[in-house]
Amino acid sequence: MAKHWYVLHTYSGYENKVMNDLEHRVEAYGLQDAVVDVQAPGEMVTEVKKRGEKDVTSTKEVKFYPGYVLVRMELDDNTWSVVRNTPGVTGFLGVNGKPSPLRREEFNKMMRRSGGKTDAAAVKRVTTDVEVGQSIHVLSGPLADFDGIVSEVNAESGKIKVMLTIFGRETPVELTLDQISVKD
Structure with a gap:
């Protein structure tokens, strides 16, 4: 059976937890050959804010698609049940309750947006090394x-x-x- 990319709908902010829980469930049910990849593309963003005399730096992960997780898998009753019943998963994207696989072009477009990265890569978005008059x-x-x-x-x-x-x-x-x- 062919493996396709599917989109899971999750609670926003729970993408990493869903990914971890799903990976553990796949392992526990012995479905490593059927569910081969789980992703939630994002990037690490570092913000530097001035608070008085000090610069306060905070780093957080920002998901490109909040509330969604991508899963590459063979869809059958068993894999559907394991994935669908993972805590935090609210359903598959699809029509009339039937999961629809992503077309290759759709998946490639999503990955291009994230720079083709499969995990969160550090990106420094804000720096304060530029001053007025420079x-x-x-x-x-x-x-x-x-x-x-x-x-x-x-x-x-x-x-x-x-x-x-x-x-x-x-x-x-x-x-x-x-x-x-x-x-x-």
């Missing part, structure tokens, strides 16, 4: 290779406002932190 160089986007001066920093959104000289005039431009590098 010189920067634009690395990407339509304004690549321009130089400017930082006029505003919004660490929570990960964006800065930069004054660039375009056609001889100072122009304020909003950029993300990954689009710039700080000049020495």
Whole structure:
């Protein structure tokens, strides 16, 4: 029997618990050959917030598809029952109560969104190493290779406002932190 990817609906925030519980149930029922992969694509996000004089750093996992878990399996009555009765699973995505497998294109699109990663990879989204008045160089986007001066920093959104000289005039431009590098 062919193995296909199916989407499980879970309680939001319980994706990791459902993944762990499902893996243990599959092992306990000896279904490792039928249920071969369980994923909940996401990324680790590090936030840096200023609290007075100190920077407070917190890291949390953000799921790309909150409330959903992907399972690659052979669907039969036995595997359906084991998966469906896993604590935290509210059902399969499908039509009229019948699980529908993901098409290959759908699965590939979902994996591309997560960068093809199967587990949470660390991504630093917000940094505070950029300060007002610093010189920067634009690395990407339509304004690549321009130089400017930082006029505003919004660490929570990960964006800065930069004054660039375009056609001889100072122009304020909003950029993300990954689009710039700080000049020495």
